Amino acid sequence: xxxxxxxxxxxxxxxxxxxxxxxxxxxxxxxxxxxxxxxxxxxxxxxxxxxxxxxxxxxxxxxxxxxxxxxxxxxxxxxxxxxxxxxxxxxxxxxxxxxxxxxxxxxxxxxxxxxxxxxxxxxxxxxxxxxxxxxxxxxxxxxxxxxxxxxxxxxxxxxxxxxxxxxxxxxxxxxxxxxxxxxxxxxxxxxxxxxxxxxxxxxxxxxxxxxxxxx
Amino acid sequence: xxxxxxxxxxxxxxxxxxxxxxxxxxxxxxxxxxxxxxxxxxxxxxxxxxxxxxxxxxxxxxxxxxxxxxxxxxxxxxxxxxxxxxxxxxxxxxxxxxxxxxxxxxxxxxxxxxxxxxxxxxxxxxxxxxxxxxxxxxxxxxxxxxxxxxxxxxxxxxxxxxxx
Numbered sequence: 001x002x003x004x005x006x007x008x009x010x011x012x013x014x015x016x017x018x019x020x021x022x023x024x025x026x027x028x029x030x031x032x033x034x035x036x037x038x039x040x041x042x043x044x045x046x047x048x049x050x051x052x053x054x055x056x057x058x059x060x061x062x063x064x065x066x067x068x069x070x071x072x073x074x075x076x077x078x079x080x081x082x083x084x085x086x087x088x089x090x091x092x093x094x095x096x097x098x099x100x101x102x103x104x105x106x107x108x109x110x111x112x113x114x115x116x117x118x119x120x121x122x123x124x125x126x127x128x129x130x131x132x133x134x135x136x137x138x139x140x141x142x143x144x145x146x147x148x149x150x151x152x153x154x155x156x157x158x159x160x161x162x163x164x165x166x167x168x169x170x171x172x173x174x175x176x177x178x179x180x181x182x183x184x185x186x187x188x189x190x191x192x193x194x195x196x197x198x199x200x201x202x203x204x205x206x207x208x209x210x211x212x213x214x215x
Numbered sequence: 216x217x218x219x220x221x222x223x224x225x226x227x228x229x230x231x232x233x234x235x236x237x238x239x240x241x242x243x244x245x246x247x248x249x250x251x252x253x254x255x256x257x258x259x260x261x262x263x264x265x266x267x268x269x270x271x272x273x274x275x276x277x278x279x280x281x282x283x284x285x286x287x288x289x290x291x292x293x294x295x296x297x298x299x300x301x302x303x304x305x306x307x308x309x310x311x312x313x314x315x316x317x318x319x320x321x322x323x324x325x326x327x328x329x330x331x332x333x334x335x336x337x338x339x340x341x342x343x344x345x346x347x348x349x350x351x352x353x354x355x356x357x358x359x360x361x362x363x364x365x366x367x368x369x370x371x372x373x374x375x376x377x378x379x
Binding site (some may be wrong): 005006007008021030038039042043046050053054057061089093095097098099 | 259263313315336343344346347348350351352354356359362363366
């Protein structure tokens with residue numbers, strides 16, 4: 001449901017979406033290249049993109065419709081700034097293979113899910129630094145849950161914002177979008193929290209937003 | 216003599232009528248046809264029915280013909296208009312903004328293989344998911360190959376510099 005399909009949004013919104021997405025992908029690639037080698041990130045990047053790609057198939061029935069997982073928070077926490085291009089690739093595949101969203105709206109949809117990933121990365125990194133705690137696992141788990149929930153809420157708000165540009169006709173749809181995603185916010189918070197807690201214990205170097213300050 | 220002749224004529228008539236008899240002539244069975252409904256079915260990838268979606272049907276000229284809502288199975292039926300062979304059906308899932316689809320129904324072509332365009336022709340979902348993984352592995356491979364090539368060239372340059 002956070003995927004907007006073709007033929008709904010107006011041309012200026014679509015064009016702006018593409019412009020912002022292309023700019024952000026370029027910045028993300030340039031930034032991570034400057035920070036270090038992208039080569040080591042590629043396997044992690046493709047595994048996470050694959051996870052993001054299939055996560056949209058996990059449907060949860062809510063009311064008359066069904067909504068699916070998004071996992072943008074987890075993408076941000078693990079991949080850091082590279083989550084943005086990864087989400088773009090994941091969305092391209094979803095659009096062509098699953099019919100989620102559309103081709104002309106790829107720019108807008110990447111913003112809707114990529115920006116929350118970047119915000120999740122920021123929150124997770126800052127929170128990890130600010131909150132002093134003895135147990136890294138529980139701290140990471142709680143922070144992960146919080147970040148995962150916030151990311152979905154933000155993704156839904158951004159999508160709602162995009163639909164808001166269409167005017168009153170979509171007011172009901174926006175309301176439905178928000179209400180039906182409340183369970184997803186909770187479910188994803190639990191999933192992201194447990195995945196992050198597990199990874200911190202088993203393989204902390206996988207988490208991009210932890211890796212930077214440790215070394 | 217006369218009776219014999221009459222009998223012969225009757226016998227001939229009987230034989231002739233037996234020869235010319237055809238299967239249907241006794242109780243003629245009529246078959247006429249009338250297409251009373253065109254059924255459409257809306258579903259998401261993975262065969263999830265698209266419920267309570269707004270359906271709008273336009274005729275060939277693009278004029279609004281009928282409006283309705285899909286049922287619990289994602290189905291909607293409408294009677295065809297006489298003489299109108301082509302319809303455009305637009306399904307808009309209002310519960311899921313951003314899910315809108317359009318299909319053109321052509322009755323003259325449909326007759327040969329109705330329901331040929333049904334769910335059966337869609338690639339199963341797991342195949343699509345596997346295809347997606349394939350693309351991702353390919354992309355990762357291409358990226359790694361590119362990086363490797365670049366690294367090799369860099370190393371090669373360094374070697375040359377060292378020699379000099």
